[in-house]
């Protein structure tokens with residue numbers, strides 16, 4: 265018989281650092297466009313697994329010498345290669361036991377996307393943007409809690425991990441919700457965010473009597489800063505975009521507008537062009553990358569939680 269322990273052991277053996285499970289009933293209050301049953305009507309369990317972002321990924325940005333390590337290994341190919349391996353292993357195990365596994369891309373920003381992507385493709389269907397809320401799913405799978413920054417915090421790695429989700433029709437024992445408290449509302453993330461994007465209106469979800477709350481994020485301000493268009497967070501703007509005097513407190517982009525602006529301007533930033541895959545002449549360069557290095561929402565928070573000695577590292581499955 266397939267058990268939750270077998271799934272978790274499989275995830276950890278394949279390279280994941282964390283794995284938790286929620287029953288689909290815990291998602292009962294989720295809106296349809298974010299509900300597991302919209303993607304997989306027979307789903308009974310939601311498996312959430314994660315890999316840590318290695319601390320050394322931030323060093324080049326901290327030193328002002330290299331932005332590509334975080335981009336490539338912090339959340340790009342390096343981290344998602346091992347997450348992909350873990351996902352394949354879990355799905356294979358499910359199939360071997362007669363069940364199906366459906367990978368959900370999960371997202372916190374796709375729902376802000378522009379109208380063309382939100383048109384239903386078939387009558388009676390939802391628009392093709394059904395994504396689970398990654399951080400809520402991680403909370404419901406007992407892995408930790410969202411911080412005030414809305415970045416998810418785990419007792420192992422604080423804000424340093426990325427998640428993937430597999431929905432399955434296998435009925436698996438679920439994990440208890442995290443009953444500790446990692447975020448102490450110190451506001452270090454808010455103060456250090458060069459995009460002034462954090463700490464907005466309080467938002468929350470409640471499950472089994474446990475409330476998970478965070479401050480609303482201004483995704484437009486975050487995205488232009490993350491993409492390196494905010495002079496407060498990018499050493500490249502004054503050099504390569506001399507006319508770009510963006511005052512982030514005065515801009516009102518939504519996430520998608522900021523995303524497109526990043527792609528429009530990145531080819532003008534020589535460093536981004538250089539470290540993108542290929543080169544601009546070959547049609548693959550000039551892609552925006554993580555220039556702010558999550559200096560507030562991840563780095564400042566991680567430093568705060570490490571100073572408090574509340575992170576235990578290791579793996580959890």
Ligand code: SF4
Nearest residue numbers: 411447450451453565
């Ligand atoms: S820095 Fe971390 S612990 Fe402090 S308020 Fe932000 S999310 Fe919470």
Ligand code: SF4
Nearest residue numbers: 457459486556560561
């Ligand atoms: S990614 Fe950068 S701009 Fe966005 S919230 Fe984090 S520190 Fe702020």
